[in-house]
Amino acid sequence: MLPDPLPRPAPIANDEYRSRRRALMAALPADSAVLLPGASLVTRSRDSEYPFRQDSDFHYLTGFAEPDALLLLLPGRSEGESVLFCQDRDPALETWTGVRLGAEGAVREHGVDQAFENAEREERLEALLDGRRTLYLPLDSPEAMAIAEEARSALAAKARRGARPPEALVNVAPLLHEARLIKSESELALMRHAARISAGAHLRAMHAARPGLGEYHLQAELEHEFRWQGGSGPAYASIVGGGANGCVLHYIENRDALRDGELVLIDAGAEFDLYAGDITRTFPVGGRFSDAQRALYEVVLAAQERAVAAVRPGVTLAEIHAGVVHDLTAGLIRLGLLAGEVQARIDDDSIKRFYPHSTSHWLGLDVHDVGAYRPAGEPRPLAPGMVLTVEPGLYVPADDELPEAFRGIGIRIEDDVAVTVEGHEVLSEGVPKRVEDIEALMARK
Numbered sequence: 001m002l003p004d005p006l007p008r009p010a011p012i013a014n015d016e017y018r019s020r021r022r023a024l025m026a027a028l029p030a031d032s033a034v035l036l037p038g039a040s041l042v043t044r045s046r047d048s049e050y051p052f053r054q055d056s057d058f059h060y061l062t063g064f065a066e067p068d069a070l071l072l073l074l075p076g077r078s079e080g081e082s083v084l085f086c087q088d089r090d091p092a093l094e095t096w097t098g099v100r101l102g103a104e105g106a107v108r109e110h111g112v113d114q115a116f117e118n119a120e121r122e123e124r125l126e127a128l129l130d131g132r133r134t135l136y137l138p139l140d141s142p143e144a145m146a147i148a149e150e151a152r153s154a155l156a157a158k159a160r161r162g163a164r165p166p167e168a169l170v171n172v173a174p175l176l177h178e179a180r181l182i183k184s185e186s187e188l189a190l191m192r193h194a195a196r197i198s199a200g201a202h203l204r205a206m207h208a209a210r211p212g213l214g215e216y217h218l219q220a221e222l223e224h225e226f227r228w229q230g231g232s233g234p235a236y237a238s239i240v241g242g243g244a245n246g247c248v249l250h251y252i253e254n255r256d257a258l259r260d261g262e263l264v265l266i267d268a269g270a271e272f273d274l275y276a277g278d279i280t281r282t283f284p285v286g287g288r289f290s291d292a293q294r295a296l297y298e299v300v301l302a303a304q305e306r307a308v309a310a311v312r313p314g315v316t317l318a319e320i321h322a323g324v325v326h327d328l329t330a331g332l333i334r335l336g337l338l339a340g341e342v343q344a345r346i347d348d349d350s351i352k353r354f355y356p357h358s359t360s361h362w363l364g365l366d367v368h369d370v371g372a373y374r375p376a377g378e379p380r381p382l383a384p385g386m387v388l389t390v391e392p393g394l395y396v397p398a399d400d401e402l403p404e405a406f407r408g409i410g411i412r413i414e415d416d417v418a419v420t421v422e423g424h425e426v427l428s429e430g431v432p433k434r435v436e437d438i439e440a441l442m443a444r445k
Helices: 014-026 056-062 091-097 102-110 118-129 142-156 173-181 185-208 215-228 243-247 291-310 317-334 342-347 435-444
Strands: 032-037 043-045 070-073 082-086 114-117 134-137 168-171 239-242 263-268 270-272 279-284 387-390 393-395 410-412 415-419 424-426
Touching: 014 056, 014 070, 014 173, 032 056, 032 118, 032 142, 056 070, 056 173, 070 118, 082 102, 082 118, 102 114, 114 118, 118 142, 134 142, 185 215, 185 263, 185 270, 185 279, 185 415, 185 435, 215 239, 215 263, 215 270, 239 243, 243 263, 243 410, 263 410, 279 291, 279 410, 279 435, 291 317, 291 387, 291 393, 291 410, 291 415, 291 435, 317 342, 317 393
Parallel strands: 032 134, 082 114, 134 168
Antiparallel strands: 032 070, 070 082, 239 263, 263 279, 387 415, 393 410, 415 424
16 A cells, blocks of 8 residues: 655745845845856757756755756846746747746746846856856856856956956855755755655665565665655665665665665665655665674764764864764774774774775755865854764675674664754654564564
8 A cells, every 4th residue: 555645745936045145145245246147958869968956056046947047146137136047938848848937937937036037148248247246156167267267357358348257266165055955844854754754765665675586676666655745866876785785885776686684784765856865774684683783783873873962053073973883993993893902903903804984074955965075174053954864874884704694794884963953863763673573573574
């Protein structure tokens, strides 16, 4: 029986997008401008394209969902500080690809001050940028740089007639990404929903799993749930790694068989209104952990639960990671996979053989979301509104000198955690992670 669709949270209001634009402009010097292109369609094969996904920064400032758009922010401009260029209305093309908003629709539906269709862009862009001394744009975007240089060259050619091209190009990303790091209540509502969809998908995969199926069968269950619940699909390539494939951190082939006696590691999350869920669970294909699997799993789980409990304002990701490294190292020594003293094995990086990645990353419009981890060279203290993952893991190589019972076991446990004033909120708590809960769920199916 298919699950009932979940109630959808409210979309982000135009007033919030407007406030974001104003906040960015307030941080800029006088006589400046922001130039930010949206995403374009990407060819998949010949005359077909990948499903369109808007650029995250562009979406953050506009909520506008059509390709080939351009945003200008012009602080102090009396005719309107936000100007959007968008696709031309074209009834013939719209028969094939759907109705476009056009300039009038962009103003009406998205609350920008002014909008023009792209046919007018070249002519109007020069006038809009004339006299703006500093132009802020994403310096790593070839499209943004090309647009800016073309406009500057055109204005420079008219300098004798009084035109004044922008003198400096400055990267807008640090300002914009700093703002994106702190999520609003509206954003958190969307992220809770993305996590809830993701959790339901993991439950569905656990219910479906059995020996003889393929990894791709569980991928199908996951991604069906993402779409059934109104998500746009996976927020990133779904990882379904059975057996030793779970030791490959970004294993996405998902074409191997699921075997009795092995674990399967699933790292998958839904995207909803461009916000990402990101959950990892590891469970036995046949429903019960072996002694070795359980022992290693309990080491990861204890480290993960202690790391989640540590999330609160003022703590740094470096401190959380250090706690995880200590706990995992101590566990490996207890199980005979490492020898010696805990601190000695941490100091010589022995743990990296079994745990080569970090414990956390930011989460938001991108699954590895923006925001500096070490501003001014120091670890950033957590603050309310930040959202991060907590995802320790252990991956045992199939090496002859290691105890045979542990070889080829890969385990990762990951939750999405929002920092609150009081401490934290686990957004992904809807899917079990304790051994007894997983085995009970698998038995009930």
